[in-house]
Amino acid sequence: MTALSLSTQAPVAANPWALVPPLGNIEAYITAANRLPMLTLEQEQAFARQLKDNNDLDAAGKLILSHLRLVVSISRQYLGYGLPHADLIQEGNVGLMKAVKRFDPDQGVRLVSYAIHWIKAEIHEYIIKNWRMVKLATTKAQRKLFFNLRSMKQGFRADAGEDHNTVARDSLSDAQIDCVAKELNVKREEVIEMEARMAGGDVLLDPVSTDDGDDAFGPIAYLADAHHEPTAMIEAHQRDILSSDGITQALEVLDERSRRIVEERWLKVNDDSSGGMTLHELAAEYGVSAERIRQIEVAAMKKMKAALLEFT
Numbered sequence: 009m010t011a012l013s014l015s016t017q018a019p020v021a022a023n024p025w026a027l028v029p030p031l032g033n034i035e036a037y038i039t040a041a042n043r044l045p046m047l048t049l050e051q052e053q054a055f056a057r058q059l060k061d062n063n064d065l066d067a068a069g070k071l072i073l074s075h076l077r078l079v080v081s082i083s084r085q086y087l088g089y090g091l092p093h094a095d096l097i098q099e100g101n102v103g104l105m106k107a108v109k110r111f112d113p114d115q116g117v118r119l120v121s122y123a124i125h126w127i128k129a130e131i132h133e134y135i136i137k138n139w140r141m142v143k144l145a146t147t148k149a150q151r152k153l154f155f156n157l158r159s160m161k162q163g164f165r166a167d168a169g170e171d172h173n174t175v176a177r178d179s180l181s182d183a184q185i186d187c188v189a190k191e192l193n194v195k196r197e198e199v200i201e202m203e204a205r206m207a208g209g210d211v212l213l214d215p216v217s218t219d220d221g222d223d224a225f226g227p228i229a230y231l232a233d234a235h236h237e238p239t240a241m242i243e244a245h246q247r248d249i250l251s252s253d254g255i256t257q258a259l260e261v262l263d264e265r266s267r268r269i270v271e272e273r274w275l276k277v278n279d280d281s282s283g284g285m286t287l288h289e290l291a292a293e294y295g296v297s298a299e300r301i302r303q304i305e306v307a308a309m310k311k312m313k314a315a316l317l318e319f320t
Contacts, residue, residue, distance in 0.1 A: 034094045041076035049118070056113035071108045072101075075123060079104050082127050088162070089135050096131055103130030153194055153202050160188050254319045258312035265294070266308040273305060 047055070047070070058067035079100035086096055107123035115122070132155060164184055180188065180203055189196045255275075259267050272285040287298040287305075294301070 034097070037094075037097070038080050041080055044073050044076060046077075047071070047074045052119055053113045056111055056119070059108070059111075060113065068108055071111070071119060072104055075104055075108075075120065076101070078120060078123065079127055082124065083131060086131055086135060088158075091135060091138060095134065095138075099130045099134040100127045103127040106130070153192060153198060156192055157188060157199065157202055160191065250316060250319070254316050255312075257319055258315040261311050261315045262308050266304055266311075269301060269305050270308050270312070 052071065052074075055064075055067040055071050058064035059071070079097055083093060083096035083100050087093060103126040104123050107119070107126035110126075111119055111122055136154070161180065164180070180199070185196055185199050185203075188194075188199045192199075259270065262270065269290055272290060273287075274284065276284040287301045290301045291298040
């Protein structure tokens with residue numbers, strides 16, 4: 009799209025607003041953004057009134073393009089979070105467009121002062137959502153503490169002669185915690201909690217497969233509540249039915265001797281928790297061998313299994 013030049017006297021061929029695609033990479037984009045001309049107060053007011061009164065998109069485009077360098081400058085302040093610079097710029101541009109849409113030339117302020125808030129707000133939102141898989145700050149107060157705590161930690165590192173361009177991850181001393189709490193007007197416990205959140209990393213809940221084929225163990229194994237999982241609850245309910253009504257029905261298909269052998273062997277528990285009668289005890293009672301009692305037990309178990317299959 010060919011945009012109008014700032015001055016009616018300027019020839020179209022010398023249009024400074026024409027970005028030449030493709031830009032190729034982030035460095036080319038930054039170079040192109042820095043070459044775009046800045047607006048005078050009169051030009052900014054004129055374009056803003058055209059947008060407000062006539063919904064002139066060409067005027068909106070000039071206001072946005074002239075402030076792309078501002079987004080680049082602000083985004084550099086957040087490189088220490090380890091997020092791509094291009095993504096930070098992109099989110100900042102979204103904030104810039106929101107600012108241009110809401111800018112009122114009659115407020116008596118320059119667009120640059122008005123847009124800074126919107127640009128930072130979008131970048132802050134992007135960082136909060138993407139710096140960790142789990143959100144560190146969900147309230148307005150927590151977000152303010154998150155960004156101010158990081159900058160103050162960098163200040164402590166700078167005072168100690170360390171590199172202030174890296175993310176400050178060292179723990180704060182008691183004196184530094186008190187200093188942060190007093191400076192930001194928050195409780196000491198809130199500073200400690202936010203610092204712990206920032207220092208902690210993400211933990212993969214699912215187990216990671218190993219090269220040797222062994223089953224890996226992950227936190228999900230002991231965090232999951234299997235007792236209230238629908239499938240497990242249905243299975244437990246079915247087991248309860250089989251152990252009560254099912255067993256009762258299965259015993260009814262047996263003759264009296266087979267039924268008593270099964271009950272004595274598997275369904276009765278003595279007071280000393282030693283279990284039911286042994287094969288030899290039952291053999292002595294019925295006057296047969298222990299092997300014969302075992303054969304009767306096996307045959308009875310097969311009949312009961314068949315009856316349980318029909319019951320389910």
